[in-house]
Amino acid sequence: xxxxxxxxxxxxxxxxxxxxxxxxxxxxxxxxxxxxxxxxxxxxxxxxxxxxxxxxxxxxxxxxxxxxxxxxxxxxxxxxxxxxxx
Amino acid sequence: xxxxxxxxxxxxxxxxxxxxxxxxxxxxxxxxxxxxxxxxxxxxxxxxxxxxxxxxxxxxxxxxxxxxxxxxxxxxxxxxxxxxxxxxxxxxxxxxxxxxxxxxxxxxxxxxxxxxxxxxxxxxxxxxxxxxxxxxxxxxxxxxxxxxxxxxxxxxxxxxxxxxxxxxxxxxxxxxxxxxxxxxxxxxxxxxxxxxxx
Numbered sequence: 001x002x003x004x005x006x007x008x009x010x011x012x013x014x015x016x017x018x019x020x021x022x023x024x025x026x027x028x029x030x031x032x033x034x035x036x037x038x039x040x041x042x043x044x045x046x047x048x049x050x051x052x053x054x055x056x057x058x059x060x061x062x063x064x065x066x067x068x069x070x071x072x073x074x075x076x077x078x079x080x081x082x083x084x085x086x
Numbered sequence: 087x088x089x090x091x092x093x094x095x096x097x098x099x100x101x102x103x104x105x106x107x108x109x110x111x112x113x114x115x116x117x118x119x120x121x122x123x124x125x126x127x128x129x130x131x132x133x134x135x136x137x138x139x140x141x142x143x144x145x146x147x148x149x150x151x152x153x154x155x156x157x158x159x160x161x162x163x164x165x166x167x168x169x170x171x172x173x174x175x176x177x178x179x180x181x182x183x184x185x186x187x188x189x190x191x192x193x194x195x196x197x198x199x200x201x202x203x204x205x206x207x208x209x210x211x212x213x214x215x216x217x218x219x220x221x222x223x224x225x226x227x228x229x230x231x232x233x234x235x236x237x238x239x240x241x242x243x244x245x246x247x248x249x250x251x252x253x254x255x256x257x258x259x260x261x262x263x264x265x266x267x268x269x270x271x272x273x274x275x276x277x278x279x280x281x282x283x284x
Contacts, residue, residue: 039202046203047271048239050211054220055240057212060122064136068118069111071140072147077111 099159103151110150114143117160120241121167127236128171130181130225138174142167157250164243164251168233175229187231187265203278223273227266234259235266 065083069075093116101109121142125135145166153162210216224232237248238259245263249256 043203043271043275044267046206047267047274049208050206050274051220051224051235051270052240053208053211054217055123055127057217058123058126060119060139064122064139065118067136068114068140068143072110072114072143074107074111074114077107080108080111081115083115 095159096155099150099153099155103153110147113146113159117163118143120160121163124164124167124236124241125171127224127240128168128229128233129174130221134171134174138167138170141170145170158247161247161250164237164247165253168237168251172229172233181225187228187269203275219277220274223270223277226273227269231262231266231269234262235270238263239267 060083062083065081066078069078069081093112095116098109098112102113118139122135122139125138126132129135129138142163146163153159211220224235227235233252234248237243237251238245243251245256245259249259252259254262
């Protein structure tokens with residue numbers, strides 16, 4: 001059963017879901033019998049987390065926010081912008 | 087200091103459609119960071135991200151009266167921004183050659199995936215040299231895969247809404263996401279093997 005390619009394909013298909021979703025949780029149980037698969041999923045999760053962490057490091061510059069309001073002719077609303085809290 | 091009032095999107099959109107400037111500003115404040123990040127990851131370029139941000143919100147202000155509420159407001163806005171971003175990418179020469187993405191070889195995984203990665207020190211990820219490598223990897227992804235990865239994994243948008251934004255089927259979204267994740271994992275693995283994590 002461990003080497004059933006159809007089963008692995010199904011696992012692969014499920015990997016397109018949220019990794020914490022219920023189907024993936026069920027697959028996780030199966031993966032305990034397949035150390036290689038467990039390692040693979042762990043690496044996918046870490047890859048996504050690395051990118052999420054990196055993405056959170058970029059802040060939108062305050063200057064860009066101000067210019068956006070100006071370009072939208074919403075300069076009278078800049079005062080309501082928390083980024084403009086000075 | 088007063089707590090931030092709850093963001094009642096439906097009401098704010100309705101007010102914005104009536105030309106309420108304060109409501110328009112609230113929508114801009116709510117979504118600008120996400121749209122900027124989307125543009126930044128999609129194009130890998132701050133100037134392009136700013137252009138996408140401005141163009142997307144200009145269209146929003148101009149066409150918000152046409153928004154019928156058939157989908158959520160953010161799906162509508164994301165679709166505008168993604169289309170601008172993809173158009174921008176098409177108009178520029180690619181930094182990297184197109185690569186062909188295959189499905190992961192599941193038979194191979196069962197036997198070859200034995201070496202675990204160490205636990206990541208996520209605080210190191212903010213350091214520029216490593217960030218640059220991550221950016222280079224994501225830029226190698228063909229646009230159609232990169233977009234799905236950004237929407238699903240970085241912006242945590244559901245498969246259903248991602249499909250609506252990109253106007254593709256949910257199955258297609260899942261396949262593209264699987265291939266994108268697998269590619270990035272394989273490439274990250276090469277970096278880790280060669281240079282370690284930081």
